[in-house]
Every structure is written in structure tokens, then in C-alpha cells.
Amino acid sequence: MDFEPSPTQRALLDALGVLLSRRAGTGRSRELAQRAAYDHELEDALREGGFLDLYATEEAGPLGATLAVERTAAELGAVTAVPHLLVSPALGLGPGEGPTVLAVAGDTGPVRYGGTATRMLVAGADRCEVARLDPTRAQPEPTVYGYPLARVAAADRHELGPGTAATMLAWWRVGLSAEAVGMMRRALDTTVEHARTRRVFGRALGSLQALQHRLAELSVRVEGARWLVYEAAHLGAPPEAAAVAAAHTTAALHRLTRETHQLKGAVGLTVEDDLHLWTLRLQTLRAELGGLRAHRRAVSESRWAATA
């Protein structure tokens, strides 16, 4: 076993880091949020840098693409990285241009970037469908949870091959969990920094043992989520591993949200502070794909379906 990134993976992540530091981050995210906009420029830059093709490359592969999804989310990139980098290539589709949305058949809830998306991938009972969307018929819904939301209307659709729905759902779970891992780590880092620098009762907040313990437990959850996600990606997103990663990650983000806001106190309540840029987005991820209960159901179905 070797859990270190290979030199190729490292070079790739360094290059992505440089790109994201120029084109994403908290300032850019706040600016785009004002307009509820998708970041077409970032998508173009990712395409030009070859990051949308990582999945199929020998040196990066699905795990490399998953790492890229994680980093993009950590830097609050306003693009649909999960369908572009993971789900589309796993289904043998090109990444497309502009936002692609993911949905489960029969689900009418609002989806991320649904207002401007032109393509939707829909998981049916067995097959996945590709639908063309008509943005003029989308119904935007007001929200403050980090991503513009809208209900979408499909113009026309065609089915992919048998078994594609399972592939789509598994990579969707891996992808949204990778995004959550990236964001949870950043939310935790900013909270740890607060604990390090804020002084209370004549000492650093982070020197209080009860708070140290709580921060340490959060790190265990986030790192557990990280390695479950990497493992699932490395194995090619088998349904059980993908569902386990998503179930653990979604449970972890609930606790992480509560604890980081509590430990950051009144500072973290303000719009001026950056913590909410990650924690509010995490709530959107939490509600995606049926949420924690659906991920847990998927764990039990993939694990025990044969004997049930």
C-alpha cells in the first residue's frame, strides 16, 4: 500500500492549486453569489488545463479526478465538478459545456445550477437518461445555501445502456462526498485557526482541553471521510463503498457544521466571516440525492440485498 500521491498526482494537484488560487476562492465565490452565477470562466480554464479529462487519463484516473473535485470544492469553485469530472466520463459521455445537473427520476426538487444548465443526467431504475434542458423553462428558487437552485424542465431525453443508473449514482455519491471533504477540511481549518489566535480568560481559546477534544474528534471524522472517499474512487466506485463514503461524510458534515459554528462563536455568525461560505454549501450537499437516509439505505441494499 502506498497512500502518498504519486509525483504525477502531486504535479497535477499543484497545477490545479495554482489555477484555483487565481480563479476561485472566497472573494470570487462572494462575487458570483451576488449574481447567482455559474463560473464559465473557471470551467473553461479547467478544460484548457485538461482537468475535465483526468478520469480517462492513465496517470490521474478516477482517483485523480476525485482529488480534483475535492480541491475545486474546497476553493468554492462555482462549477458542476461532479458531473463534469466524474459522472459524465464514468458514463462514457463528454463533459459538455456549462452546468450539468444530476437528478433521480421522479424527483422534482430544486437542483444546483438548474437555472442555467443545458444538460441533465437522470438516474432511473436501471438506466440513466441524458436530457436536454431548456433554461428558459427553469424555475429558479431563492436560497442562501451557497449554490443557485432551480427546478428544471427537460426538453428531450435519451436512454443510456443497462446498468448505467447504478454507475451514475455511485460516482455521484463519491463526487459529492469528495466535495464535502474539501469543504469540511477548510471549515475545520478556519475554526482551528480561530481557536489558536482568539484569547479568552487570559489564554488561547484552543488551550481549553474540552475544546481541543471537540476539534480533535472533528478531524477524525473528516479524515475518515477522506479515506473512505479515496478508497471508493480508487476501487472504481462500487455501490457499497460509494454509499458507505457518502453515509459517513453526510453524517460528519452535520456535526462539523454545528461544532465549527459553535466554536467560532459570534464571529462565525457574521456574513463578513468566511466560515459560512463552506457550511451553508455543505447543507446543499447534505440534501442531495436523498441525503443521509438514502445513503444509508443504499449501504444496506448493496450489502444485504442478496440475503434479504
Add this chain to the structure above:
Amino acid sequence: MEFGFTREEEAFRGEILGFLDQHRGVDGYFHRGTDTADGVRRVYRALGARGWLSLSWPSEFGGAGLPPAYEFLLWDELAYARVARPPMGPGLVAKALMTHGTAEQRGRFLDNLARGRTAFCLGYSEPDAGSDLAAVRTRARREGSEYVVDGAKCWTSNAHWSDYIWLLCRTGTPQSRSRGLSVLIVPLDSPGVHVSPIPTLDGGRLNEVRFDGVRVPSADRVGAENEGWQVVSSALAVERHVQFPPKRLRRDLQDLVDWTESAGLADDPLVRRRLSELAVRVAEVEALALALLGEVTSGQPSAVPAAHHKLAGTLLAQDIARAAAEFDSPEALVSGTDVEFMWRQAILETIGGGTSEVMRGLIARQEFGLAG
């Protein structure tokens, strides 16, 4: 032991509900929306006109001299209706003035407070003094018969529409901690006072209040110089039974139940299980609130039961607010619904008015006598 309210108290509850019929729709509990201050002030004046802002004040100060249960019922019902929270002025400030104020201060403020004409905000927290209030740095320097105040308060609720700030500031040496603090009453329109908004995640605002050479007559100091800590501590003690009305939680739960019905989740057995868990905890917090009310009524020291109630109640407010998200529907992210607003609002509950960590520490030290 006697559980429940007396017949007279229940009759008063009926009067409160009658009053509310004329004031429903004022969103003064959470101040949702941009301009609710006018509506809230109207409610306070209407309460004042009935003598309901001075229910528990002794008759020598113009109050009704009623037991604490009356004001508990009043603020509990107003919380359920989401109309208003207990104002700081007629509660904490007035009661502190009765104990620590001068005759001149009482004459100047009490009548206007009882009538709901004067609004106070609390100037306690600072950028570097939140849970650790004894670290307050806002400085009041004595110059003849005046103080000159310099410094800044932050995360101050309601400063943008209040008349006065009840200011905890340092009159002792920088290292004097709780032994060098004093309380001043400062009009918010004084020269050198600057109030600016701090937007919060629930769409509302807290405030920064800066003081640049603000001159305050020493006659507006409450209590002795450097004894502000005692003023602030005793003022806190007399208001504990109304600060976190438990019916707010009953209403939160009802809103959640209504939402699960509108979202088509009400028949889901897992949803029903979660709702019933929350209903049990609402009953628990109501019991803790009444236990606290009992202690306050009998004049017992109430810091520990108050901490029990605040800790349990605010955590529950957060759990009810977050339950909608646990039901895994993206509908809970759409703005304009109660459940979405409550998710963001409830983050504040376990931080403001003494954090959960402060409550836990207080219980450990005062209830169990553990050191630290």
C-alpha cells in the same frame, strides 16, 4: 409542591391572548425582514399602557407587585406568537436601577421604561471580550464630573433602534479584570457614538457601537465606580425566568410539523419518530423552565437551574431547526419558509446570552463545586 398556575394567573393568560389578537403579525421575536423595529416599539408601548411592562416591579416603584409567574406567562405567550421578546429596559435595566440606581436615575428612567417609551440595548461584548466579559477594554476616563469613553462594543443587538446603551466599561486599571468595571447609561445619539451594522447569517443585523471621546456625566453611572460587575451580575439574575421562553420551542416544533405536512413527509415513520423525540424534549425544557420559575419565585439563587434551562432549551431550538434538513429534502433550502429561516437563526441561540460552554462550566462549578 404545587404544579401549574393559579386561577388568577390563568385568567391573566386569557387577557394576554386577547391582547395578542390585536398585535399578531408583528415579527418582533426574530426581527425577520428589514423594518420591524417600529412594530415592536408599538407593541411595547401598548404593553406599557396596560402596565404590563412593570408587572413584577414593587408598587413603590409604580409596578403591579405581582409574582414572577405573570411576566413569565406574558413573554411565553408573546414568544409563541413570535410578536416580541422581553425588552432589556423595563426588565434588566429597571430592576438594576431599583437596586443600584440613585433616586434621580429612578425618577428619570423608571416611568418611561414602564410605559414602553424608552428602549435600551446592552453594551457588553467586545471584539476581544465575548464569553470572557471581565476582559472588557472600552475605557471610561474620569474628567471632573464626566467620564470620557473610548472603545468599541460589537455584536450588540438592537443598538440601531434603541435610545440608550447600558454600557459595561473599564474605569480601573487595564489589568483590573472584574474589579475595575463600571456601568454607564449612554444615550445612543451622544456626540462620538457611531452605530454600524454587522450583517448576520439569518439576514438580520447585530451592531458595532464605537465610542470616540464620548462625554458621559458621572451622574449616569449606575452603582459605585468599579463595582459594575456586581450590577451586571445581579441584573442578570432577576431576568432569567423570562429570557428564553419555552413556548418559543413549542411554536418551532409546530412550524416544523406543519412543514412536514406541506412537504409530504408527515407519514414517514422515521420523520414521525424524530418529531416525537423532539416533542419529548420540548416537554423537558418546559419542565426546566417551570422549575426555574419556581426558584425565582421563592427567591432562591437561580443560576444553576437557569443554566440547565438555557443549555437544554437552546440546544433543542437548534435541533428542531435542523430536523427539517435531516429529513433530506432540498425544499428545506428554499428561502421564505420558516424551517429554512430557523436553520440559520438557531446558530445564534447557543452562542448569545451565554454560550453553551459557559453554561456547562457554570453547572460544573456551582452545582458540583468542581474547581476551575
